[in-house]
Amino acid sequence: MAAQPQQEAVNIATLGPQQLNVLREQLSQEVDDLADSHATLGRLALRSSSAARAVETLGESKKDQAVLLPLTQSLYVKGKVADTERVMVNIGTDYYVEMTIEKAADYCRRRTTFLQQQQQGVQKAAQERQKALNQVTNVLQQKIRALQSSQPSSSGGVS
Amino acid sequence: MADPQLAEAVQTFKALQQELQANAQTRQQLISQINETEMVKEELERLDEDSTVYKQIGPAMIKQDLVEAQTNVSKRLEFIQGEMRRVCDKHVALEAKAKEQQALVMKLQAKQQQQQGTAQPAA
Numbered sequence: 170m171a172a173q174p175q176q177e178a179v180n181i182a183t184l185g186p187q188q189l190n191v192l193r194e195q196l197s198q199e200v201d202d203l204a205d206s207h208a209t210l211g212r213l214a215l216r217s218s219s220a221a222r223a224v225e226t227l228g229e230s231k232k233d234q235a236v237l238l239p240l241t242q243s244l245y246v247k248g249k250v251a252d253t254e255r256v257m258v259n260i261g262t263d264y265y266v267e268m269t270i271e272k273a274a275d276y277c278r279r280r281t282t283f284l285q286q287q288q289q290g291v292q293k294a295a296q297e298r299q300k301a302l303n304q305v306t307n308v309l310q311q312k313i314r315a316l317q318s319s320q321p322s323s324s325g326g327v328s
Numbered sequence: 329m330a331d332p333q334l335a336e337a338v339q340t341f342k343a344l345q346q347e348l349q350a351n352a353q354t355r356q357q358l359i360s361q362i363n364e365t366e367m368v369k370e371e372l373e374r375l376d377e378d379s380t381v382y383k384q385i386g387p388a389m390i391k392q393d394l395v396e397a398q399t400n401v402s403k404r405l406e407f408i409q410g411e412m413r414r415v416c417d418k419h420v421a422l423e424a425k426a427k428e429q430q431a432l433v434m435k436l437q438a439k440q441q442q443q444q445g446t447a448q449p450a451a
Contacts, residue, residue, distance in 0.1 A: 257382070261368040262404075264397065265389060267380040276371070 181308050186316070189309040196302040203295035207288055214284035221277035228253055228270035334436040341429040348422050351415060358412045365405045372398045 181189065230236075230250050237245040256273045257265050268276065372381070372394070381397045382389040392400075 260371040261364050262401070263384040264368055264372070264392075264401070265382040265384065266371070266375060267382070 181305055184308075186309060186312050189305055189312065193302065193305045193309060196298055196305060200295060200298045200302055203291055203298060207291045207295060210284050210288035210291060214281050214288060217277050217281040217284060221274045221281065224256060224270055224274045224277060227256065228274070331436060331440045334433070334440055337429065337433045337436055341426065341433050344422060344426040344429055348419070348426060351419055351422060355412070355415050355419070358408060358415060361408050362405070362412065365401060365408060369398070369401045369405055372401060 181192070184192065227250070230253055232250055232253055234250045236248045236250055238248045239245050253270070255267050255269055258268050258273050258276055259265055260276075375381070375394060377394060379394055381392045381394050383392045383397065384390075
């Protein structure tokens with residue numbers, strides 16, 4: 170997402186059609202990028218909340234209970250639950266922490282909340298950009314129509 | 329007839345714009361690194377003293393002392409923030425140069441148009 174550190178407030182009515190078009194494309198790109206971010210955050214939040222549930226389920230299971238472990242997306246092996254108390258949690262930048270089930274579930278839930286908040290922030294920004302995009306598109310169309318009506322169409326030709 | 333001075337000025341301007349873009353990309357990467365490192369720092373600070381922390385080095389997980397891990401992460405965060413300051417300063421400097429260069433290009437373009445105007449007498 171190409172973010173400009175400062176954006177000067179420009180009255181779009183003062184811009185010419187070419188500049189308006191450039192602005193329109195820029196805003197359109199931003200809306201698309203924000204939509205992508207929104208989707209990604211949603212996926213990650215879902216993954217986080219699934220992890221919380223998975224950890225809780227592990228905690229409720231018994232030691233040596235039979236499980237199926239995925240080797241690939243379609244290949245599983247039989248296994249046994251080894252530890253129902255502690256799990257290894259990836260907290261980022263290659264750091265892992267051994268946590269109890271409760272702490273791990275708490276971590277996952279906190280992460281889910283954080284991601285959902287980020288997602289809402291992105292949605293707000295996307296709505297603002299979309300509004301601006303609509304405004305710019307309107308003004309651009311008005312200007313084009315004004316130009317066309319002030320120049321008699323050349324396709325008229327002398328009959 | 330292209331003015332070599334103008335061509336050179338345009339080249340310099342384009343190079344500056346490319347540098348600005350590369351710098352902006354670095355800035356984005358640093359932002360994401362700062363965010364991730366801050367989250368790790370916060371998590372480590374929440375842990376009890378007796379927590380077991382591992383760092384992944386290549387394919388191996390090496391046990392780390394909690395306090396040492398916290399210190400390392402703090403130091404890394406400071407380092408990245410320093411890099412960020414550098415990148416932002418560079419952006420400001422590059423932007424100023426680019427503006428200057430753009431003004432020069434426009435001046436030379438105007439000069440060239442003037443010269444072409446006087447060099448072509450009415451046909």
